[in-house]
Amino acid sequence: MEQAVITTLNDITLVTLQNCPAGLTSIAKIFQKISELGVNVDMISLAPTHGAYTTISFTINDEDLGKILKFTSALYDNHSIKTIVSGGNCKIAVYDERMKNTPGVAAKILQAAAEVETDVRLISTSDVEISLLVTSADFEQTLESIQKKVEA
Template sequence: MYGVSKIRSEQNILLTTFPGAQYSAQSLAEHLDVFAKAGIVVDMICQSAPRGTAVDFSFTTSYENFAAVMKTLPAAAKEHPPLVSGGYCKINLFGEEMVTSCGVAARALSALASAGVEIVLITTSDLDISLLIHQQDEDAALEALRTAFEL
């Protein structure tokens, strides 16, 4: 309800962040290409707003790819060392009515805040919102979101 028809979660998510990456489409493409050539499927690609010529650039992948990610990092690291951390869960809110529903993200974030769940990363599209949270908060997050969206 309220624009969301399905909530699902995925455990064992790895987060890789390139702080201070060069602000250009070419630079970001080069970062991603290194992982693509290594056969690593990435998800939740997120870029911060530019700060001069720099951006922070992150993506997630399954923790099963940890060894491959670590092996690939030297080729992807440019000016600043990347940050890699695990122990996350991805919560996905989906709804075809999201396109015409106001306040879906606000409702989700309010529910998580009330449950004391910190949000590490957010990505969205017209039909879904993906939230990266600490894995130990998965149960509380799912309960809060299901209550908020009456699912």
């Protein structure tokens, strides 16, 4: 059976937009504008709506932060959308085909992060992958803990 593959990325910025209009058309426009800036978005998380508003978090490369800040400043000025930025994060992704049919794989990875008290900023999943965005300070210890759990 195929083994899990762990990949990592460094220098990741988490951008959170609070008080966004919850309509999908508005959300699509935000990401269209970001793409027009030449910024690649990786992980995206959409919080449950609160009335007509929601919170969106997404990750970009640290090097694209300047482009995003000008854009998000305009979002605040024109739509009162507040931006929170956290730079210098790392992404740990675990890809494993067995996740499709094996309960508990994601639980094992989250337990590995919990055991070393990782500050997890964002989690995204698919049927074969789980990705954790962690602080740079927690990266090495979290990666080692996940590697041990995955190999066990």
